[in-house]
Amino acid sequence: MTDAVSPLSVPDVRPASSSSARSLPAGLAAAASGWIVPALILALWQAGSSLGYVPETLLPSPTSVLSAAWRLTRSGELPTNIGISFCRAMAGLIVGGGIGLAFGLANGLSKLSEAFSDSTLQMVRNVPHLALIPLVIVWFGIDEGAKLFLVALGVFFPVYVNTLHGVRSVDPQLLEMAQSYGMGRTALFRRVVLPGALPSIFVGLRYALGVMWLTLIVAETIAAQSGVGYMAMQAREFMMTDVVVLSILIYALLGKLADVVVRALERAFLPWRPSFFGG
């Protein structure tokens, strides 16, 4: 997972260059340069398989993975499973992230709420959520509820911790300024606290996406009857390594896609940040 950044670090700090000044070919070249290494690895892998250095049963060649993708797409198995996994991931993210955001804001704004819930949440946070799998299977079986519960629990904490941190670290000088200009509580929240906490909330969201896929992979390989992880486990039973590798690649692509979406959201919601000038 590429998202394993520390929850408090600032993501994607690029040198502020003006994108309008940058010529189009140069921009394309910069975008393409990121793909050089993956392409090179792919080429070496294919060459190794074709020349017989890599046995097909252990690691199938890129072309056989590709043909497996084609086969499963035509049968409808692949799109169905991707769709199911994607829906599970999103549902878990929305439920867990939503609750995390609500608790983060409430505990950041209200001392009473924090005194009441923060230490409990911090205690629960120290339990690795995947350790709950046996219990969750007992509770929910291998139902959708199990996956939803695990993913929601996994994404809750990064969103909660970073939202709380974001609200707490809003510049007290800005708060004093806003109060001296007579801003009421609602205006203060909407115009100072929330925008001030937003960069940190996005850090939490990115971290949550990493946890989200990780949790889903584990949950689907252990307790599921559909989804990409289930497809991979089924394929392993029949030694269809091409499908196993395909599943792994699909997880990687879904992870990358989530990252791209968050970047786009950050550009839309944090246009004032100098670090996002470069697009």
Next chain:
Amino acid sequence: MALPTTAATATRPEVAPFEAQRGAPIAARGLTKAYGAKPVLRGLDLSVSEGEFLAVVGRSGCGKSTLLRLLAGLEAPTQGQIAVGYRAETDRRTIARVMFQEPRLLPWARVLANVEVGLGADRRSASGRKRALEALASVGLADRANDWPSVLSGGQKQRVALARALVSRPRFLALDEPLGALDALTRIEMQRLIETAWRREGFTAVLVTHDVAEAVALADRIVLVEQGAIALDVTVELPRPRHRGAPDFGALEERILDRLLGAGEA
């Protein structure tokens, strides 16, 4: 904060025609402020007449910034009373504005929106936007209305902060070393801008500064704060606009500096 109405209330200035003077008079009596056991101000008395430009100078830690924060209503005194303005104007947030040491602009709001913060509830009124643009033009930044604060220079940011303070037409403007972080040239430009605004709007101004020359250039009256009390109170008789090269300018500056330095040696 509610103003006290006890027998010891600082005497409010005699009632003057309400709109005749834009500036609000300020009266403070027996101001004491302590953080924990450490007193910063010790029973300080001060009055500023309407429309007056007062400069407060002193060494670091003498309590001059604390004095300003109390006058502006950012903090409450441990003891003593403050009255700003005439009767019935209990809420200082509607008549007093503060320019801080830092610009304190909202980084996520464009320059114009930052100025509109100064309008408070008037922000949504029909004339609000127009007034904000006028205030921005008065500090020479009309063309930067749609920029983010992060692309402005330090001096430009303070000009936006000045426009934000002026847009609500305050009757008392508290300036807490707002020019301290600027380079010498920008500083002089800003001083002119503040002086022009003060002459145009007629508000009462209290400027806290380290820079004695700045105090002499701008103020009608200079008070020197030492160990939490006023140690010197000088009226500046120099005609405006003032020229730094003039002999009486230098003489007054030196007199105050001597007093400041002498206090350090004592």
